[in-house]
Every structure is written in C-alpha cells, then in structure tokens.
Amino acid sequence: MPVASKDKYTAKQKRKAQHIEESYEHKGMPEDQAQARAWATVNKQSGGGERAGGSGTDTSGREKQTARSDSAKRAAQTRKGHARTSPESLQSQTRESLMKEARSQDIRGRSRMTKAQLIEALSHAG
Known part of the structure; x- marks a missing residue:
C-alpha cells in the first residue's frame, strides 16, 4: 500500500x-x-x-452571526409569512419544534400527543 x-x-x-x-x-x-x-x-x-484540529475553516463571530441571521430568514420564509402559531406555520414545523412551543405554553398532556394533536392544541392555545 x-x-x-x-x-x-x-x-x-x-x-x-x-x-x-x-x-x-x-x-x-x-x-x-x-x-x-x-x-x-x-x-x-x-x-x-488540511484542517488543523478538524474544525474546518476558522469562522469569525461576524460570519457566524450572518449565518444565523440567514438561517432565521430562511426559516421564516418557509413559514411563508404566516404567524408563528397559524395553522399553516404549525404544519410546516417538526414535532420537536411543536413540543417546544407546547412546553412554553404549558399545554398539559403534550408528551403523549401526536403532531396533529399538538397542532390542534397550539392553534387553540394561541
């Protein structure tokens, strides 16, 4: 070899x-x-x-901030301008994201809910 x-x-x-x-x-x-x-x-x-430490290229704080901002803009765009708790926005979110939202709104029984049930509960709570 x-x-x-x-x-x-x-x-x-x-x-x-x-x-x-x-x-x-x-x-x-x-x-x-x-x-x-x-x-x-x-x-x-x-x-x-080719990379010291294997972490890829060094990224400045400014570049990281821009990347986060761009990511947030893309996420907002996927909701197509709908309010965060609108049924259209809730449909586009993952179950994990819906669980976080339900946790922040203290919805009871959320851990046993399906995605559809979480959407329903969040749309009534919001």
Whole structure:
C-alpha cells in the first residue's frame, strides 16, 4: 500500500499518530498495519490533514452571526409569512419544534400527543 505524504498534517496530528502507532506496535501489531490504523484514527478524529484540529475553516463571530441571521430568514420564509402559531406555520414545523412551543405554553398532556394533536392544541392555545 503506497504511503501518502503527511505534509498537510499539523505537528499535533503527527505526534498523535506516532503515539497511536507505538501503542499498536507495543501490542504486537506489525509496523505497517499499526501505521495505517494510527493515521486512520487521526483522520477520523480530526477530518484529515488540511484542517488543523478538524474544525474546518476558522469562522469569525461576524460570519457566524450572518449565518444565523440567514438561517432565521430562511426559516421564516418557509413559514411563508404566516404567524408563528397559524395553522399553516404549525404544519410546516417538526414535532420537536411543536413540543417546544407546547412546553412554553404549558399545554398539559403534550408528551403523549401526536403532531396533529399538538397542532390542534397550539392553534387553540394561541
């Protein structure tokens, strides 16, 4: 099996792979298999060598705020301008979302209700 270049990995990822490889070799695993498993583990944990820590690109607070705002706008658009507790809006929400709304309005028996029953209860409560 050809060994790929490890140049794109951070020093921390390389140290982690070396430690894992040594651990496998200590348990009696052949060196090539131990190395393959070590790098597979590092890749799984950190997402590969192009991202330090595997968290993807760094995102500034401003970019995160914009992303949240855009997400909220898309969510509002899916309700097609209806009031949050209108039957049309309630139909487009997930059961989990309806449960949160029912919890905030303290609707009794909500945990045993189906989605249709939650919609009915919320439309009468709102």
